[in-house]
Amino acid sequence: MAEPLRLADLGEWGLIERLGAFAPQGQFDDDGALVSPDGDHGLVVTTDLLVEGIHFSDTTMGPGDLGWRAAAANLSDLAAMGCHQVVGLTVGLAAPAETPWAWVEGVYGGLSEALAHYGGTLLGGDCSGSQQRLLAITALGRLDPARPIRRRDGRPGDLLVSSGAHGLSRLGLALLQGELEPLGDPELQERAITAHRRPRPRLDGLAALTASQPPGEPWRVAGMDSSDGLGQAVAAIAKRSLCQAVLERHQLPLAAAMAELPQAEAWCLGGGEDFELVLALAPAWAEALVEQLAGAQVIGRLEPAQPSDVSGWVTRPLRWADGTALALADAAGFSHFH
Amino acid sequence: MAEPLRLADLGEWGLIERLGAFAPQGQFDDDGALVSPDGDHGLVVTTDLLVEGIHFSDTTMGPGDLGWRAAAANLSDLAAMGCHQVVGLTVGLAAPAETPWAWVEGVYGGLSEALAHYGGTLLGGDCSGSQQRLLAITALGRLDPARPIRRRDGRPGDLLVSSGAHGLSRLGLALLQGELEPLGDPELQERAITAHRRPRPRLDGLAALTASQPPGEPWRVAGMDSSDGLGQAVAAIAKRSLCQAVLERHQLPLAAAMAELPQAEAWCLGGGEDFELVLALAPAWAEALVEQLAGAQVIGRLEPAQPSDVSGWVTRPLRWADGTALALADAAGFSHFH
Incomplete structure (x- = not known):
């Protein structure tokens, strides 16, 4: 029997291509998704995961840097879609129970700094325990649908x-x-x-x-x-x-x-x-x-x-x-x- | 020296209360956040994390159930805000490299079933390797801002x-x-x-x-x-x-x-x-x-x-x-x- 196909065999790009088949045609083509193409204010939504050991590590940056960087990565996707306004972010935070509050506070401080600089607010989020620290950020922005x-x-x-x-x-x-x-x-x-x-x-x-x-x-x-x-x-x-x-x-x-x-x-x-x-x-x-x-x-x-x-x-x-x-x-x- | 405060000391609700301080007043009060309170179509955004071993396990449900459930949990937040329309979901998927593609396909199949039933589309997302399987779902919906x-x-x-x-x-x-x-x-x-x-x-x-x-x-x-x-x-x-x-x-x-x-x-x-x-x-x-x-x-x-x-x-x-x-x-x- 053939070995079952694993994510490691597909790689990130191969996986995203397969996942795009569950979405409307063209939906996965860009850095973000255009939600409301009608009217003067198209809405763009984009999601990024940051996983400890892959996207960040305590040895290379402090929590404030991580928060800034997590926001910046998502705002960059909005910029790449042509957004003229940042609406805000939702943040999913998964972390082990022994994680110090001071670390979380630092991360959200860095996120807030980026929002204060580029516009938008923290819109909401969720938190959960986990084995590994992880941030799941979703950013919303607005663009002129005639200028994507x-x-x-x-x-x-x-x-x-x-x-x-x-x-x-x-x-x-x-x-x-x-x-x-x-x-x-x-x-x-x-x-x-x-x-x-x-x-x-x-x-x-x-x-x-x-x-x-x-x-x-x-x-x-x-x-x-x-x-x-x-x-x-x-x-x-x-x-x-x-x-x-x-x-x-x-x-x-x-x-x-x-x-x-x-x-x-x-x-x-x-x-x-x-x-x-x-x-x-x-x-x-x-x-x-x-x-x-x-x-x-x-x-x-x-x-x-x-x-x-x-x-x-x-x-x-x-x-x-x-x-x-x-x-x-x-x-x-x-x-x-x- | 006092022990540093950990997330385990705060608990989920204590943590969410502290995180709400980084958002505008009242923003964390409800199941989702109202993004555009002006006009006829208020937009609601809500984020949920589902972590293996905490929110789901292979012993209690298959991947199709998990996908349905993950969508349903977010659509329930939209319902709780008074949404009359589901716009769609973004999905952040973190999973170990050895995860079978068939499992991921099942999860997205379940998500798609729920969207086909309740409306909305898969809008986008991100994926990453991780030690533990995790889904981070953000749902968007519309409500009449006069009827929240x-x-x-x-x-x-x-x-x-x-x-x-x-x-x-x-x-x-x-x-x-x-x-x-x-x-x-x-x-x-x-x-x-x-x-x-x-x-x-x-x-x-x-x-x-x-x-x-x-x-x-x-x-x-x-x-x-x-x-x-x-x-x-x-x-x-x-x-x-x-x-x-x-x-x-x-x-x-x-x-x-x-x-x-x-x-x-x-x-x-x-x-x-x-x-x-x-x-x-x-x-x-x-x-x-x-x-x-x-x-x-x-x-x-x-x-x-x-x-x-x-x-x-x-x-x-x-x-x-x-x-x-x-x-x-x-x-x-x-x-x-x-």
């Missing part, structure tokens, strides 16, 4: 834009875990650790997109956030848009001070948790956006999918501009089923 | 109404866990197990309330669901309404066939997970509702809080009509931090 950001809206010829540097969060994690010796550059050290502990969701992206929209150009913005890695984000946009993404090695969005590290390219593409926006836009719009949004840069372009790719499913969504392969394994993001 | 159900809206003189029998789910659990021998009454046995595995959220309650509202009577409905036990629900309504609840022993909402069991009273008041509605209404409305809603019955009344109770905090929210004490410990519902 969707993965599938890329077109061949679009330029790919990253809202900021990538790889810093992974560098910060390496430093906090002792995987790397402290850096000679204390400013980079501090910046990387802050990027890991206190990521900033790019809720400012929408205003820059609106301000840079060329006159007469209809709203069409493809995008997602880079929480699972820059390469993963580019690949997802390319796949959903039935395109191939072409990245320029010399345009990788690396913090200048980080470029010398041997891990720079791998962490830039696959480090994950930078919570930047990755967008595909008509060239004139992309160039105007880069002028508008400090730190943003063009990183490549979308081309028609290769003829060898089966219609409706792009098997090789990424390549380097010089023609060399950019295997998805190089930019695999996270697999949370070890 | 809130815990705090009870008044002295109101009659307390239960939408149905209590204690069956706890009886079903006892039978499934082998805590009780199989019953002589196979119909009761079957009914109790079904109550435990396939609870029915009382989304029909709102229509019955609307139909039974006496002419000229303004909308004022206090209520919550009985997921944490009937006694806990009555006590919460009484406390929030600054009243004392008086229960009649002979009016306990017991399934007739269950009344002979020695555990009947304890499980009726404290068994939990019956997912009925517990309401406080002006007497004429309560009596009309009981006519309208099959299985509903008057179980007691609200009286002014005792003068000895500190203003703003009712310390003895429950008593029996014959004057004997009804300690909250008898109806403590669940404590999930053991």
Whole structure:
């Protein structure tokens, strides 16, 4: 008898694909779900799990950082959908009975700090005992349904834009875990650790997109956030848009001070948790956006999918501009089923 | 040095009270949070955690039952807020890597069955590895903001109404866990197990309330669901309404066939997970509702809080009509931090 199929065999992306079959067509395509597409105020809902030992650990951050980060990860999904307003969060907290109240208080303090900064309130939640600490956050936000950001809206010829540097969060994690010796550059050290502990969701992206929209150009913005890695984000946009993404090695969005590290390219593409926006836009719009949004840069372009790719499913969504392969394994993001 | 305060010291209710301090005043008072109080369509959001070994176990239900039950628990919170429409659910799934896909498929199948029955769709979610299986469900629903159900809206003189029998789910659990021998009454046995595995959220309650509202009577409905036990629900309504609840022993909402069991009273008041509605209404409305809603019955009344109770905090929210004490410990519902 064949072994039963386990979650480890599917991986996170394979599992999400199967779970999407229980939802209406297209519902699982983006960073969040659009609930009310009618009227002026579409509602977006998005859910994230953070599990101790996988997404966080006491050795790399305090409870206030964890709370901030948990909120930021969800607000980043709202930003990636094009939300102009954060409504708030619900928080499910599971923790062992011996967990100190002070830890929980710190987590909710960090969540509240992020909400005070970006808007929205704590809406409610639930708590339970468990063997392992876990946060389940659901965020609600509002967008203009005529101005969404969707993965599938890329077109061949679009330029790919990253809202900021990538790889810093992974560098910060390496430093906090002792995987790397402290850096000679204390400013980079501090910046990387802050990027890991206190990521900033790019809720400012929408205003820059609106301000840079060329006159007469209809709203069409493809995008997602880079929480699972820059390469993963580019690949997802390319796949959903039935395109191939072409990245320029010399345009990788690396913090200048980080470029010398041997891990720079791998962490830039696959480090994950930078919570930047990755967008595909008509060239004139992309160039105007880069002028508008400090730190943003063009990183490549979308081309028609290769003829060898089966219609409706792009098997090789990424390549380097010089023609060399950019295997998805190089930019695999996270697999949370070890 | 004093030992640090742990979650086990606070208990679930003490913890929720402290967490409510991070939210706007009153936000944690009800079964769900009202997001958009303006306009014709208020949005309600509610979150529940289900943790293996605490809320579910393979020994008492299959994955399809678990999925149904997880959806039903959240839809019951929507019903308890007065929602007339289920928008949908997001699902956070945490599970060990060796979990069979067939189990996950069964859970989502059960969730989908409940959504197909009560309305709404699977909106999205997240998944992660973990040591222990866990579901974090967030439900969205719509209500008419002029017709909410809130815990705090009870008044002295109101009659307390239960939408149905209590204690069956706890009886079903006892039978499934082998805590009780199989019953002589196979119909009761079957009914109790079904109550435990396939609870029915009382989304029909709102229509019955609307139909039974006496002419000229303004909308004022206090209520919550009985997921944490009937006694806990009555006590919460009484406390929030600054009243004392008086229960009649002979009016306990017991399934007739269950009344002979020695555990009947304890499980009726404290068994939990019956997912009925517990309401406080002006007497004429309560009596009309009981006519309208099959299985509903008057179980007691609200009286002014005792003068000895500190203003703003009712310390003895429950008593029996014959004057004997009804300690909250008898109806403590669940404590999930053991």
